[in-house]
Amino acid sequence: MGxxxxxxKARQLLDSYSSxxxxxxxxxxxxxxxxxCEMYSPSDKPPGLYPEAGAIIDAxxxxxxxVAAASRTPTPEVARAFMQKLGxxxxxxxxxxxxxxNGYDSHSAQKDTCxxxxxxxxxxxxxxxxxxFDDERGNVTKVSRLGVCxxxxxxxxxxxLKTFKEGLDKFAAQQQQAL
Numbered sequence: 225m226g227x228x229x230x231x232x233k234a235r236q237l238l239d240s241y242s243s244x245x246x247x248x249x250x251x252x253x254x255x256x257x258x259x260x261c262e263m264y265s266p267s268d269k270p271p272g273l274y275p276e277a278g279a280i281i282d283a284x285x286x287x288x289x290x291v292a293a294a295s296r297t298p299t300p301e302v303a304r305a306f307m308q309k310l311g312x313x314x315x316x317x318x319x320x321x322x323x324x325x326n327g328y329d330s331h332s333a334q335k336d337t338c339x340x341x342x343x344x345x346x347x348x349x350x351x352x353x354x355x356x357f358d359d360e361r362g363n364v365t366k367v368s369r370l371g372v373c374x375x376x377x378x379x380x381x382x383x384x385l386k387t388f389k390e391g392l393d394k395f396a397a398q399q400q401q402a403l
Contacts, residue, residue, distance in 0.1 A: 230276040233385050234283035241392050244399050246353035248284045249343060249372070252295040252303055254359040254379040256281075256312070262298050266305035273310060274382030281315050290347050292318040294339035294356070318346045340367055352402065355395050357383055373398050 253260045256277045257270065264270070281291055293316050297303050300321035307313045320339040344351060351371040358364050359377045368374040375391040377383055 227275075227279050230279035230385060231283055234276070234280045234388065235286065237385070237389050237392055238283055238287050238289075241396055244353060245289060245355055245392070245395055246349045247290045247292055247343065247347055247355070248281070249292045249294050249340065249354050249356040250277075250281075250383065251358040251360070251363065251377075252293055252307075253297065255357055255377045255383055256293075257306070257310075258379075258382055260297075261302040261306055264299075264302055264306070266302050268302075270306040270309050273312075274384065276385050276388075277383040278315075280383055280385070280388050281312075285315060290317040290349065292316060292320065292343045292347070294320045294343065294358075296322050296324040296339075298324050318343050340370055340372060352398070355391050357387065357391060 250256050257273050259271055261270075284291055293307070293312075295303055300323055303321050304313070304319075307316070307319070313319070320342050322338050340351065340354070340356070343354070354372045356364070356367050356372045356374040357377050358367070358374070359379045359382070361376055364374040364376045373391065373395040375387060375394060377387055381387070
């Protein structure tokens with residue numbers, strides 16, 4: 225599905241759900257874009273986004289939702305450069321790029337202790353009003369414990385309309401349980 229059709233579908237999905245969702249929180253590598261940014265330098269041209277990720281971000285912003293990035297990376301300067309080159313820096317309200325050790329380091333997975341608390345403080349929104357997408361099961365599990373609705377993203381497709389709908393369904397179910 226191309227960007228205009230994906231944007232239309234994302235708008236329709238958001239219209240189907242209540243306004244309790246306030247913050248969309250996204251990992252970057254293998255969630256928004258299909259690569260690890262540490263494989264590149266800041267001067268490189270970024271390969272691009274997953275096909276439907278940009279439309280989902282734009283639809284959320286149109287609905288006055290906040291959009292935040294929560295990424296652990298050994299090269300935050302590359303992530304920042306790529307966000308700027310892809311026009312994402314202006315589409316995110318809060319960007320948490322916390323440096324990690326080189327390569328994957330499960331001990332530096334700080335999304336539950338740094339990223340999300342920082343986003344909560346910056347936005348003033350409760351965890352229960354956030355929807356988080358990440359490609360790493362450990363991050364999804366840890367962030368869920370905070371009360372954030374968290375969804376595992378398949379790396380083969382990244383943030384796509386199908387996964388977004390699954391997240392909205394899960395968020396709606398959690399909101400219903402809280403009543």
